[in-house]
Amino acid sequence: MIADHAKVHQPSSLARTIGCTGWVQMSADIHREETQEAREGTAAHWVLEECTDKYKSNIYVDPYSFENKTAPNGVIVTEEMIDAAVIHFNDVVDTVENRNHQRANLYIEETVTVPQVHRDMFGTGDTVFYCRVTNTLFVWDFKYGHRSVSAVRNFQLMCYALGAVRRLNINPQSIVMRIVQPRCFDGKGPIREWVTDMNTLHEMSQLARERCEQADGPNAKCTPGPHCRDCPATYRCPALQQSGAVVYDYVQSPASPIELNDHHLVLEYELLERIEQLIKARKDGVEEDIKRRLKNGVNVPSYSLETSYSREKWTIPAKEVISIMNLLGVDAAKPDVPKTPNQVRQQLKKLKIDASVISAYADKEPNGLKLVKDATNRARLIFKESMKNG
Numbered sequence: 001m002i003a004d005h006a007k008v009h010q011p012s013s014l015a016r017t018i019g020c021t022g023w024v025q026m027s028a029d030i031h032r033e034e035t036q037e038a039r040e041g042t043a044a045h046w047v048l049e050e051c052t053d054k055y056k057s058n059i060y061v062d063p064y065s066f067e068n069k070t071a072p073n074g075v076i077v078t079e080e081m082i083d084a085a086v087i088h089f090n091d092v093v094d095t096v097e098n099r100n101h102q103r104a105n106l107y108i109e110e111t112v113t114v115p116q117v118h119r120d121m122f123g124t125g126d127t128v129f130y131c132r133v134t135n136t137l138f139v140w141d142f143k144y145g146h147r148s149v150s151a152v153r154n155f156q157l158m159c160y161a162l163g164a165v166r167r168l169n170i171n172p173q174s175i176v177m178r179i180v181q182p183r184c185f186d187g188k189g190p191i192r193e194w195v196t197d198m199n200t201l202h203e204m205s206q207l208a209r210e211r212c213e214q215a216d217g218p219n220a221k222c223t224p225g226p227h228c229r230d231c232p233a234t235y236r237c238p239a240l241q242q243s244g245a246v247v248y249d250y251v252q253s254p255a256s257p258i259e260l261n262d263h264h265l266v267l268e269y270e271l272l273e274r275i276e277q278l279i280k281a282r283k284d285g286v287e288e289d290i291k292r293r294l295k296n297g298v299n300v301p302s303y304s305l306e307t308s309y310s311r312e313k314w315t316i317p318a319k320e321v322i323s324i325m326n327l328l329g330v331d332a333a334k335p336d337v338p339k340t341p342n343q344v345r346q347q348l349k350k351l352k353i354d355a356s357v358i359s360a361y362a363d364k365e366p367n368g369l370k371l372v373k374d375a376t377n378r379a380r381l382i383f384k385e386s387m388k389n390g
């Protein structure tokens with residue numbers, strides 16, 4: 001079973017191929033639905049692209065003018081998406097302005113090919129800027145998710161950098177790779193940077209090439225690790241399932257008091273961290289498979305699907321919320337934004353005002369389906385089975 005290379009050998013999944021060459025063939029026939037989180041990320045990317053494009057053409061656009069507009073993928077743009085896009089946009093503008101304003105050398109959402117890694121490898125980098133004065137290439141990738149991504153030896157950025165080098169026919173002295181991740185609160189700040197050179201990128205691309213070749217061939221091997229987390233095959237991967245079985249043995253081993261020295265304690269802690277990641281990956285995969293079956297009308301015992309909702313949000317502009325609540329004698333303003341609907345609701349209750357008024361100005365949006373324990377479903381199935389068996 002050889003996968004469709006054009007779909008699987010992409011910069012965004014290359015780090016997984018480095019860790020596990022088996023996933024490409026394991027996932028070849030799996031179609032995954034786009035999550036709401038991914039759709040929101042696409043809308044935030046759209047705001048970024050619009051702003052950067054206009055900046056390149058010397059047109060000023062207020063990023064916040066996109067609020068409540070509909071992105072091409074149908075998602076309504078929120079203030080949070082704009083806040084995130086602005087951090088990336090400002091960093092690009094600062095970088096360009098500090099280097100002789102070479103806007104013409106800015107490349108936005110350009111698709112590049114990286115044949116030195118794989119014949120079908122191509123991808124679209126968010127922003128690339130080549131400073132001809134210092135012979136420096138800047139490559140940015142905008143991440144809207146929460147999970148921390150490092151810029152150091154980042155294979156996705158490596159692809160965009162090598163693709164740009166090839167396309168622009170340049171030989172930069174240094175390459176500045178930046179991940180902009182405003183919604184990750186790991187203490188490292190919203191922008192992570194790694195400065196490297198062509199020799200290092202060549203050495204990384206060599207490793208990537210070897211892994212891609214192995215992934216396409218008969219010796220591809222499933223190797224569980226942190227890269228399993230986003231693998232489409234987690235629910236059907238025997239190697240990952242086995243790693244779960246190892247944990248079971250580990251937990252079941254007879255409890256006898258043990259005194260570990262410092263070194264062994266750290267080793268065990270790191271092992272447990274690794275196990276935790278593997279179990280999480282497997283659990284997520286199995287959960288996704290149960291959801292898929294339920295959506296297809298299969299009666300999975302004990303579980304059913306329920307619509308999940310976003311946090312409650314105001315449905316009218318901030319200024320209107322503040323002035324309406326002022327009329328009710330409630331101060332709904334924080335320094336720059338209104339308080340949340342729930343905070344205002346509590347204030348209304350304290351003033352003995354009917355808090356149901358909030359529902360006229362706030363709402364929760366459906367944002368997907370969640371798996372819920374459903375005892376009635378199990379009872380139904382047991383009843384059905386007993387009827388079948390007479």
Ligand code: SF4
Pocket residue numbers: 016020021022023026222223224225227228231232233234237238239240
């Ligand atoms: S679940 Fe992990 S080990 Fe299995 S194919 Fe995917 S990445 Fe490889």
